[in-house]
Amino acid sequence: MGHVEDRWYNVIRHPGGRTERIKSERFGKGLRYRVRYIGPDGRERSQSFPDRSKRDAEAFLVSTETDKLRGSYVDPVAGRMTFAEYAESWLRTRSFDESTREVTEFRVRKHLLPFFGSRQLASIKPGHIREWDAGMVGKLAPATRAVVFAHLRTILGAAVDDERIAKNPCSAKSVKQPRPVERRVVPWRYDQVSAIRAGLAERYRPMVDLGAGCGMRQGEIFGLGVDDIDFDAGWVHVVRQVKRVRSRLVFGLTKNDRDRRVPLPDSVAQVLKEHIEKYDPVKITLPWEDPFSDERVTVPLLFTTTRRGALNRATFDDKSWRPAVKAAGIVPTRATGMHALRHFYASSLLDAGESIKALASYLGHADPGFTLRVYTHLMPASEERTRRAIDDLYRCTENP
Structure with missing residues (x-):
């Protein structure tokens, strides 16, 4: 058990048991009270308090001993x-x-x-x-x-x-966590997507089809290899992305570290076949995740620069994407990047009656609840379906 020591006085015991307090050499100097106790690791610990703070010292000792019993003790030195x-x-x-x-x-x-x-x-x-x-x-x-x-x-x-x-x-209850301003997603119209597509160089136009028709992210499109497309079964396997790390390009896992399969519409498949016939896939070798790693991965990419290199997001956005957005009559903002094509894809699927769970899987969201929060306002109104369902139920009950 610990104790509180008054370092300004020494206690002298006389024969017969009488005690006397006399001033020590430290009297009036430095911190007066010292709490001494044994920590959970068996080592002696101490904490000092100034004059007129004996109650604080005693309270500290009680609190420390209680924390030790509860298993919640924290060494003050560690902090x-x-x-x-x-x-x-x-x-x-x-x-x-x-x-x-x-x-x-x-x-x-x-x-x-x-x-x-x-x-x-x-x-x-x-x-x-x-x-x-x-x-x-x-x-x-x-x-x-x-x-x-x-x-x-x-x-x-x-x-x-x-x-x-x-x-x-x-x-703490008094600390309020900052929350981002929630903005409702407003999907582009088909004519706007088509106009942006037309404003891109021919070699990059199929990327719009992959974004708007398969819901792929920009980096995933940049990292798409010809072997990732199953034309016979109608699937795109999203297994990697191209991203910039420490100012260098690397291949890496997709967001949330999840690969996925996305249905490949026939219309998008036809566009990709024509693209592959005109622009041969280019084998690109990049580091995997860490630009300074010795691990290298080679992928026959569908989309590369005119110099047969991997696409850099910053350069592509500045030289190709934003000019195409402007040419389509849309003001470039943070909301008008290639990510907006995923919103078009999501709105199209929801309008067609696709489930949130399936949409979350195709978009690569880890939590379908996130998908629901972002796109719930785009789901078709169900008032008429509700009315018809209840009316049909009542008609069946009244006319058995």
């Missing part, structure tokens, strides 16, 4: 590590693919370390979280704020798991 030191350790040991690691490192170092970096983990309180978040309003888009807050909460949650702090200040 002295700075946020910057712990965040860098978290980044090193966290399991990411390289592209995710790159963007996470950027967000943590740019938006979290300037405010929290020099603070000790144990000193970070809910008020600091609220102060930081308030300072980000207007500096970061709501969606980015939400993502960076999620990084902060995850880092401090890991600190709890590592027994460096007892509680995650991001989980």
Whole structure:
């Protein structure tokens, strides 16, 4: 059991059992009260308090002993590590693919370390979280704020798991998690998709068919190999993407690390066959996930640059996609990238009566609930179906 030591006085025991308190050499100097206790690892620990704080010292001792019994004890020394030191350790040991690691490192170092970096983990309180978040309003888009807050909460949650702090200040009731502004998806019309397609160079036009007709992401289209298409059975196997990591192109897993099969419509299949006859697939070799890895993968890609290289998203968007969008009479924004073709695909399938579960599978969403939240407003109205179903039920009941 621990005890509270008054370092300004020494206790002398006289014969007969009488005790006397006399001033020690430390009297009036430094912190007066020292709590001494044994930690769960068997080592002695201590915590010091100033004069007139004996009650605080006793309360600390009671709290410490209670935490030991509950198994929730956290060594106060462990929380002295700075946020910057712990965040860098978290980044090193966290399991990411390289592209995710790159963007996470950027967000943590740019938006979290300037405010929290020099603070000790144990000193970070809910008020600091609220102060930081308030300072980000207007500096970061709501969606980015939400993502960076999620990084902060995850880092401090890991600190709890590592027994460096007892509680995650991001989980306090007074801390409100930033939420992105929800914008309703407004799909393009068929004539708009056709106009954008016509504005692209001929060698790139089939990419619009894959986006609007198969729901593929831009990087997945860039990474599509001729061997990934099963023309006989009518399927596209989405197994990789081309992405940029550390300013270099690599092959990598698709989003959510899930490959998938997507139905290949006959109309899209015909376009791809004609494209392959006119533009021979080019064997491209790139690193897998990590640009500095020795692992290399070779794929006969359907879509390459005029110089027979893999497509770079930034260059393609700037030189080909945005000009085609402008030519179609659409103002280029963040919402008018190639991802908008997936919205067209989703709206077309829902209008045709396809289920949310199937749509989520074709789009490569990990959670059908996410698909429902994004596209529920595009589902066909069911009022007339409801009326007919109830009317038919009543007619069957009245006329057995």
